[in-house]
Amino acid sequence: MRWTVLDSPIGEFSVATDGTSICGTHFGRVESATEEPDDVLSRQVVAELRAYFAGELTAFTVAVSMPRGSDFERAVWREMTRIPYGETLTYGEVARLVGDAGAARAVGVACNRNPVPVIVPCHRIVGAGGKLVGFGGGLPRKVTLLELEAAVALRHAWS
Incomplete structure (x- = not known):
């Protein structure tokens, strides 16, 4: 899992990718997070989150994976x-x-x-x-x- 952190209107916000989808987000900085996305999916989700926080995106298109849960x-x-x-x-x-x-x-x-x-x-x-x-x-x-x-x-x- 790769974590990337970005600044946002709600403070630092971390997002995790597993290579094919988004699998987690976290309010604040995750210790292993990098500030520069280092793969295509991480760059896409960071771009979408920045656009969302700027009021330019109203629907996310990134794939999301939620393997756990009842x-x-x-x-x-x-x-x-x-x-x-x-x-x-x-x-x-x-x-x-x-x-x-x-x-x-x-x-x-x-x-x-x-x-x-x-x-x-x-x-x-x-x-x-x-x-x-x-x-x-x-x-x-x-x-x-x-x-x-x-x-x-x-x-x-x-x-």
């Missing part, structure tokens, strides 16, 4: 990728979409176990009534990501 977690992670850029769903709404309306807390656990936050957008899942709760990267990062996406979505809607 069937329920995988269903939640798939549902995360379907939440439109600049929009949010509640934990309860996601629970209903994956077929278990009473599993809002389990959705929160699945969000916390998401191995590729930002690229698989767990930050787009909020508490009941739009309340900002829970985020592995901390609520200030969640707010920054949601504000970035909301501003870009609004610009697109009005242009």
Whole structure:
């Protein structure tokens, strides 16, 4: 696994590739991370992340690998990728979409176990009534990501 770190509006952000796909992200610097991507895939994901953080990219195209996780977690992670850029769903709404309306807390656990936050957008899942709760990267990062996406979505809607 190769880690690359980049500066972003949410601080240092590390991304891991396995040669064929993105297999992890981390808020902060991973000790073995390099600042210069040294393969095609790493360069692609760093370019996409920079474009995302600059408000120029609304959908990632890099391949993502998530080899671990229960069937329920995988269903939640798939549902995360379907939440439109600049929009949010509640934990309860996601629970209903994956077929278990009473599993809002389990959705929160699945969000916390998401191995590729930002690229698989767990930050787009909020508490009941739009309340900002829970985020592995901390609520200030969640707010920054949601504000970035909301501003870009609004610009697109009005242009």
